[in-house]
Amino acid sequence: MNELKVTFYLKKNEERTDGTIPILGRIRIGKSMVQFSTKVYVIPTLWDVKSGRAVGKSKPAATVNKELDRISLDIHSACKDLLAKKENVSALEVKNAFQGISSEQETLISLYEKCNDNFYKKVGINRKLATYKQYCVAxxxxxxxxxxxxxxxxxxxxxxxPAFVSAYDLYLRSDLKIGRASVTRMMGYLHRVLKSAINNGHLRQDPFAGYTFDYVPIVPKFLSEKELKRMITTPLPKSNLNLVRDVFLFSAFTGISFSDLRNLTVKNxxxxxxxxxxxxxxxxxxxxxxxxxxxxxxxxxxxKYRGIAKADRLFPMYSCSKTNIYLKKIAEICQIKRRVTFHQARHTYASVITLSQGVPLDTVRELMGHRDWRATRIYAHLTYDKVNEDMSKLQKRITDKFKLAEDEHAETVIRKEVKHAKRMKP
Structure with a gap:
């Protein structure tokens, strides 16, 4: 095993009201290193950086050195006990043993890794590999x-x-420059791990208490009816663009996502x-x-594409990234003046093709393969044309059903008020 080294140093810029500064400790074993608080304080003028001890024979200096010697002895003793049980130990394990935390006790990263491993076991059953990769990145x-x-x-x-949670949130936003939606997602992953720790008795209070998730408002992403018609009728100059346009339209009229569409065969x-x-x-x-x-x-x-794709698949398809690149070119040709991605086809099916044509929300949920109707609401947005059409139908239904009673006296009063207002004009 590598040599154990215990050193002490001052935590600068943390001076207390009595003029003392906290002393921090550092445990190093090989390449592993960990810091800890000694809960010992010293006057800066008494501290010798080279020796990592207080200098002089004063009572404050002697008290500080005595406590630091005791801490160092306890750390070496804890390391010796651990080495009696196993061949190699890390600085963190020694620190935990010194502080009375069992090395067998669950820790943040170890539980996070276990949660990720459990998630991976569900991939292909009811979880997606891409989501697992996001957990690993987080x-x-x-x-x-x-x-x-x-x-x-x-x-x-x-x-x-809560201070740890706030510091991690700030690190993701300021140090890594990660966007709002991704920060919210990663903080959500961490919160799930900590909920698991609470449920298993490793944690008593939720560190996320008082934390507010910065959810990004969902903006409708469907093509309008006019844009959809323009995409259908506009001639395209190349066969690859025609293929991408056709696959996009198939999704827009079925609601089937890119990954599910790529897996479709004649057997479906x-x-x-x-x-x-x-x-x-x-x-x-x-x-x-x-x-x-x-x-x-x-x-x-x-x-149109029967027998062209391999393995009896319904369509020959490019990768999702390549498809979205071609969709950008198609949008320019069709004079659609905004960014178009393949996922908008699914939104278009929910909003323009089904819901706006009077298909009930529950039916749309079944068609799109959602387990919860709240997921369908993210996709389904009524268009202004549909609202206008429904209100016109409503107007026809209630015509002659609700009328104000005629009041000749009121009409006379109104005429008098109008004449009086005209006289008062300068």
Missing amino acids: LNHLKDFLRQKYNVRDLPFQSLN LAQAEDGTWWIHSARQKTGTPFHVPLLELPLELIG
């Missing part, structure tokens, strides 16, 4: 934060408090007794089944 950011701000690789749950097609063709499949993201009846345009597109 964990790496947390590890970097602990190394940069605390010089440790892990923390016991007793060290976590079925014809009902009434002659209607359906697509039966399950969401790759959640495993939730969805069943979509095919309208005329999607049927034409299936026929």
Whole structure:
């Protein structure tokens, strides 16, 4: 094992009202290093940086040195006890043992890693690999934060408090320059881990108490009916653009996401007794089944690409990033003056193709494969045309049903008031 080194130094710019400064300790074993608070304070003029001790024979200096010697002896003793049980120990393990925290006790990073491992076991069942990767990225950011701000690789749950949560939030925003939505997502991941710690008895109070999640308002992303028609009817100069446009339109008229559409094969097609063709499949993201009846345009597109894609897939498709690059070019050609991405097709299906045409929200939820109607509300937005149409129908229904009673006296009073106002004009 590498040699154990214990050193002490002053925490500058932390002077107390009595003129003393706190002393911090550092444990180093090989490449592992951890800091800790000694809860010992000294007058700066008494401190010798080179020796890491107070100088002189005064009573304050002797008291400080005696306490630091005791701490150093306790740390070496804790390290010796650990080495009797295992061959190699880390600085964090020695610190935890010295402070009376069992090395077997759960810690922040170890529990986070266990939560990620449990999530990975669900990938392909009801969780997505891309989401698991996001959890791993968030964990790496947390590890970097602990190394940069605390010089440790892990923390016991007793060290976590609202100040830690605020510091991590600030680190993500100011140091890493991460956007609002991503910060909210990563803080949510950490909160789930800490909830697990609370449920398992590792943590008594929630460090997120008082923390406010900075949710980004959801903005409707669907194409308008005019934009959709323009995309359908505008001639495109290249075959690759036509393919991307056709796949986008298929999604816009079925609500099927990019990843689910890429997995569709001829086996997912079925014809009902009434002659209607359906697509039966399950969401790759959640495993939730969805069943979509095919309208005329999607049927034409299936026929157009029949037998072209490999492995009986319905469409030959580019990667999602490549598809979105081509969609940007298509939007320019179609004079759609805003950014268009493939996911907007799913929003368009929920808003323009279904909900705005009178399809109930519960039906839209089933068509889109959502387990919860609240997820459908994110996609489904009524267009102004639909609101105007519904209000026109309402006006026709209530015409002649609600009328003000005629009041000849009131009409006379109004005429008099108008004449009086005209006389008062300069």
